[in-house]
Amino acid sequence: MNVPENSPDFSSLALLQLSVMRAFIGKVSQNLAGILAVIVSPEIQLRVYFFEEPSEEDRDNVEVAETEIIADYPDSYSVETSCDLISNLDHLNRPWVFLRAEAERPTIRARANGQK
Numbered sequence: 001m002n003v004p005e006n007s008p009d010f011s012s013l014a015l016l017q018l019s020v021m022r023a024f025i026g027k028v029s030q031n032l033a034g035i036l037a038v039i040v041s042p043e044i045q046l047r048v049y050f051f052e053e054p055s056e057e058d059r060d061n062v063e064v065a066e067t068e069i070i071a072d073y074p075d076s077y078s079v080e081t082s083c084d085l086i087s088n089l090d091h092l093n094r095p096w097v098f099l100r101a102e103a104e105r106p107t108i109r110a111r112a113n114g115q116k
Contacts, residue, residue: 012039013095015072020046020097023068027061033086034099037069044069044079049086049103059083 020037031054036047046069048054048062062083070079086103 016044016069017097019069019072020065023065024061024098027065028098029055029058029061031055031058032098032100033103034092035097036094037097038095042077044073044077046079046081048081048083049089050083051086051103053085054083 016037016039020035024035031050031052032048033051034049036045036049038045046062046066050058054062062081066079066081070077092099092104
C-alpha cells in the first residue's frame with residue numbers, strides 16, 4: 001500500500017490506520033495494550049502502549065512494524081515512535097488504532113498503576 005504524496009486529510013488517517021494494522025499483524029503480544037498513530041505532516045507519530053515494561057521482543061516487533069509503516073509513505077515522511085506504559089495515560093479517550101479491552105477495565109488500570 002503506497003500513500004500518495006497529497007492524499008486528502010480525511011483519508012490520510014484511514015490510510016495510516018490501515019498501514020499500522022497491517023504492520024502489526026503477527027506482532028501483538030499479550031503485553032501490548034494499545035496503539036495510537038497520527039500524522040503531523042511530514043511526520044507520523046506512533047505511540048505504542050504496554051501493560052508492563054516492553055520486552056526486547058516487544059521492542060523488536062515495534063521496530064519492524066515502524067519500518068513497514070514508513071515503507072508505505074513517500075520519502076518526505078518520517079516516523080517518530082515511542083513506547084510507554086498504558087498506566088501512564090491520564091485517559092483513554094484518544095484516536096486508537098488498536099486498544100485491547102483489558103486496557104479499559106478500571107481494575108486492570110488500577111493494577112497497572114500498582115493499586116489494589
